[in-house]
Amino acid sequence: MKPVSxxxxxxxxxxxxxxxxFTALLVGITFAVFLMVMMMSMFSGxxxxxxxxxxxxxxxxWVMDPAVNNTNSSIPMPDYILSASRSIPGVKYAVPxxxxxxxxxxxxxxxxxxxxxxxxxxxxxxxxEMLEGRIEDVFAENAFVVVKDAEYAKLESPKIGTEFEINDxxxxxxxxxxxxxxxxxxxxxxxxxxxxxxxxxxxxxFTTSYVLIEPKSEADVPGIQKAIAKLxxxxxxxxxxxxxxxxxxxxKTGVGMNIMLxxxxxxxxxxxxxxxxFYTFILENIGKxxxxxxxxxxxxxxxxxxxxxxxxxxxIGYGFGVGAASTFxxxxxxxxxxxxxxxxxxxxxxxxxxxxxxxxxxxxxxxRKVLQIQPFDIFRG
Amino acid sequence: MGGSVIIKASNLVKWFGEGEARTVxxxxxxxxxxxxxxxxxxxxxxxxxTTLLSMISGILRPNExxxxxxxQDIWKMNxxxxxxxxxxxxxxxxxxxxxxxxxxxxxxxxxxxxLKKMEWNAAMKLARDYLDxxxxxxxxxxxxxxxxxxxxxxxxxxxxxxxxxxxxxxxEPTASLDGDTGRKIVEFVKTNILxxxxxxxxxxxxxxxxxxxxRIMKMEDGKIVGYESGYENSQQHxx
Numbered sequence: 325m326k327p328v329s330x331x332x333x334x335x336x337x338x339x340x341x342x343x344x345x346f347t348a349l350l351v352g353i354t355f356a357v358f359l360m361v362m363m364m365s366m367f368s369g370x371x372x373x374x375x376x377x378x379x380x381x382x383x384x385x386w387v388m389d390p391a392v393n394n395t396n397s398s399i400p401m402p403d404y405i406l407s408a409s410r411s412i413p414g415v416k417y418a419v420p421x422x423x424x425x426x427x428x429x430x431x432x433x434x435x436x437x438x439x440x441x442x443x444x445x446x447x448x449x450x451x452x453e454m455l456e457g458r459i460e461d462v463f464a465e466n467a468f469v470v471v472k473d474a475e476y477a478k479l480e481s482p483k484i485g486t487e488f489e490i491n492d493x494x495x496x497x498x499x500x501x502x503x504x505x506x507x508x509x510x511x512x513x514x515x516x517x518x519x520x521x522x523x524x525x526x527x528x529x530f531t532t533s534y535v536l537i538e539p540k541s542e543a544d545v546p547g548i549q550k551a552i553a554k555l556x557x558x559x560x561x562x563x564x565x566x567x568x569x570x571x572x573x574x575x576k577t578g579v580g581m582n583i584m585l586x587x588x589x590x591x592x593x594x595x596x597x598x599x600x601x602f603y604t605f606i607l608e609n610i611g612k613x614x615x616x617x618x619x620x621x622x623x624x625x626x627x628x629x630x631x632x633x634x635x636x637x638x639x640i641g642y643g644f645g646v647g648a649a650s651t652f653x654x655x656x657x658x659x660x661x662x663x664x665x666x667x668x669x670x671x672x673x674x675x676x677x678x679x680x681x682x683x684x685x686x687x688x689x690x691x692r693k694v695l696q697i698q699p700f701d702i703f704r705g
Numbered sequence: 706m707g708g709s710v711i712i713k714a715s716n717l718v719k720w721f722g723e724g725e726a727r728t729v730x731x732x733x734x735x736x737x738x739x740x741x742x743x744x745x746x747x748x749x750x751x752x753x754x755t756t757l758l759s760m761i762s763g764i765l766r767p768n769e770x771x772x773x774x775x776x777q778d779i780w781k782m783n784x785x786x787x788x789x790x791x792x793x794x795x796x797x798x799x800x801x802x803x804x805x806x807x808x809x810x811x812x813x814x815x816x817x818x819x820l821k822k823m824e825w826n827a828a829m830k831l832a833r834d835y836l837d838x839x840x841x842x843x844x845x846x847x848x849x850x851x852x853x854x855x856x857x858x859x860x861x862x863x864x865x866x867x868x869x870x871x872x873x874x875x876x877e878p879t880a881s882l883d884g885d886t887g888r889k890i891v892e893f894v895k896t897n898i899l900x901x902x903x904x905x906x907x908x909x910x911x912x913x914x915x916x917x918x919x920r921i922m923k924m925e926d927g928k929i930v931g932y933e934s935g936y937e938n939s940q941q942h943x944x
Contacts, residue, residue: 330819330828334808341807615803618764620792620820620868622785699764702799703755703876 335629348601349637356594357645364671367583369664373508375566380503381450383536390558393572400530409535412551414544419444422521423533429489439513442521457499469499471513473506474661493524599686606690618699634687642679711904712738717770730756732927741901746908748924754908763787796865800877802857804849811845817868835863855886875907891917
């Protein structure tokens with residue numbers, strides 16, 4: 325004896341054997357999930373890319389001008405901020421970081437913009453993982469380490485020893501490195517020393533983009549933040565900086581709002597198709613559900629039948645939608661190496677919640693209709 | 706059990722609407738149904754047949770009166786108890802059959818068994834046995850739309866008897882059938898489905914099948930206006 329399992333089987337047969345409606349439901353939900361997952365993955369990818377330097381450098385505390393709202397728009401700080409940071413109780417060490425951009429003249433005479441990261445000469449704190457060459461070679465004359473990411477080919481895929489022109493200075497590739505995440509704007513990245521960076525790249529009176537601080541312990545972080553704030557600057561932990569950048573892209577650039585809008589539209593499209601098709605299915609079978617009531621089906625059994633129909637269809641549609649989105653992203657990344665979309669557990673979870681809302685609303689419409697039908701109506705025809 | 710009472714309806718009253726719009730469909734109706742009996746309820750449209758049928762089968766709550774089925778006052782039950790009563794004691798054959806078109810014939814017949822929480826394979830096996838009783842075992846895996854009207858009627862009968870009910874209720878069983886098929890169906894029911902532990906109630910307009918009734922209860926304007934035996938009525942009909 326398996327209580328109610330037979331009822332569920334009947335429910336699924338009723339729906340799945342109605343191939344046209346079942347297909348319409350699946351297409352609707354799959355399409356909605358596909359769009360929702362794509363939109364959220366693109367957004368997630370954009371956010372991850374926008375915070376790439378924060379992850380790649382890996383510092384625990386970033387000191388910056390309070391007006392900085394994303395990694396690329398650093399506002400240079402005077403040198404005394406570095407000295408002051410080093411004197412704050414609880415600071416294990418503090419190093420400067422240069423973060424800027426330069427034009428690289430390629431062999432064919434064209435120019436390519438590149439991000440230049442200047443690491444502290446003494447420690448090379450925030451160094452990338454080397455694929456070829458040694459990081460120490462960055463101290464050599466004109467030395468740069470090039471990051472081999474999706475944008476690497478834009479520098480004509482340089483090898484160790486390749487020379488290039490950077491702001492009318494000679495540069496030499498001494499190593500090839502990799503980083504955890506590529507940047508948002510689709511330009512290559514070069515690492516060099518802090519001093520070379522500020523020498524080769526024109527800058528204003530102040531040169532320090534960020535001061536990176538390693539606290540002695542986690543407990544020291546609030547004190548360090550207060551001390552930096554007294555200097556008129558802002559010290560953010562890695563997570564706080566990531567959140568600040570994410571908020572900037574989400575709420576101040578239109579990217580987040582537009583993607584949220586597209587996600588909401590996808591949700592409404594899915595809900596409309598699913599709700600309408602499910603309602604039609606229920607209407608077509610309403611007499612049969614009434615007959616089942618007359619035969620002896622209880623209200624909760626009919627509700628569970630409709631819920632099973634809605635949930636199973638939604639889960640299948642969810643699977644197809646996620647599969648389609650994943651396939652699309654794989655193909656897109658294969659064809660466009662810098663394609664910024666990433667499928668996260670949060671995206672999958674959020675899409676699942678949305679699809680369950682679609683299932684709940686669709687089934688609610690059906691449940692209301694089925695509970696309204698009275699067996700007496702069946703006799704009356 | 707033949708001869709003892711299976712259904713006792715007392716002073717049933719049912720109205721619809723309120724105030725000036727109130728229509729009294731059934732007016733102080735009392736009657737009994739015996740085990741082993743086929744009772745026809747006949748009368749013109751609007752005479753209250755369907756309303757009465759619904760009240761004695763636990764589908765429509767009367768405004769006044771009581772219905773006792775096998776010593777249980779059914780209108781003292783809650784909705785779930787009524788559903789259980791219908792599932793276990795009453796089988797319905799609807800005028801339009803109400804078979805699920807997307808299920809096979811055998812799956813349709815098995816629905817009462819599945820509602821009784823019987824395991825799927827056992828329910829299908831038993832449903833095939835009931836299809837065998839109505840002579841449709843070879844149609845078990847077809848969908849109802851591929852069957853003739855008479856065959857669909859027999860599937861509906863198989864579904865009604867699958868729950869082994871004590872009371873079978875037929876609503877206009879011959880309305881969608883030609884005369885010959887209709888008579889064969891009712892004859893089949895009387896010969897093969899009726900037994901001394903079961904009563905059958907048929908609401909019909911079709912005088913061609915009156916000969917199969919044990920009693921015919923005539924209704925007009927919400928009241929019982931008389932009884933006849935099926936034999937007497939068929940004789941009158943022939944004259």
